[in-house]
Amino acid sequence: MITIIKNKTLKTLALCCALGVNFALSGCGAGDSVQAQSNPSTLATKDLSAFVNTFWYVPQAYTLAYSYSSSTNPKTTAVSDQTIWHFTSANGGYLLGCSFTSTNNGASWTSATIVGSVTANNTVSLGFFGGLVTVGSGILTSSSGQPAFLMQMSSGIASTGLTHWAYMLPITSSDPSWSSLPATNNVSVPTATASGC
Template sequence: MTPPRTDYAWLAGTYWYCAAACMPALRTLPGNRFEPVIDQTVWSIAGYADGYFWGVASALVTPAGSEPDASGKNDMTFFASVTPQGRVHITFVHGDGSTTIGTGSIGGQGDPRFEMQMSSGAGPVLVVHWAYMLRVTPDDPQWHRLPGAGVSVEAMVGDIAAPIGINPQSGSRA
């Protein structure tokens, strides 16, 4: 018997950011080299249905020790699945059609968080990162000034158009 899907409908309309302690990542470079970077990623979850969620995200990768420049953020849409046990698989779609895959889980007693791993890039230049993604609201100081980005949540994801679902029965938008 197939287990019932757990209802993660509460995810719709939430925002998530990378905790400051989890921003260090690695970027590989040509010539078998790598450098430490800071990766601030923000998600805006637009919707949820039947074990799937979707939305927009933006990542700002800055060489460690450098000042972040939000004009270099990388905007994406994403589509994800979450199992009844809280395992998560997210496909981030960049503007050029390339993808980044993130895997992990959602958990936490009363204060949910995502624990995620990802690898992004092509050829000799990749970014590898693991992080706790924490929920953020307009009442939190991080909403107004994200660690590792120096800008607000709205500045990171507020200008990205969310994916729009189509209802296959009626042809209308979900």
């Protein structure tokens, strides 16, 4: 057990209250102690087996992203970003799979290998490994009664990059978007993912 004793400064008091999500607080008043609690009944990992062999995409409302280039003026430009995830396996709170991204209406796709994790409290961190390394963070939540990843991602190098936040929703062959993905010129999920990763 870790005990942190707060002093009476406003800054420390604010920190104490801000950490209340992760710590059991007895008050938050001056002189109170904050104790880190471990709960043996809390699972260390989340069962993600239901995600195996599922596909996820960006709905039209969330395709807006911004690209950066040091050689253009203005340096930031609005683009449409369609991204497809295909999870192929899950183990011990980790999700593995492939990601496919296009910012040119589906004319070309960039693939990456996904190695990510979802904790028992639904926080998400996904690593995308390909030509560049991208780290996306977010939460596993729901949208319109279905599971959804709410993600924030940035990738690039010093001279170019892309930043995008989006809800990633599940997609199957019965969805109209399967054969005509948003922000593409009628590109299907099978076409977008044909290259593998």
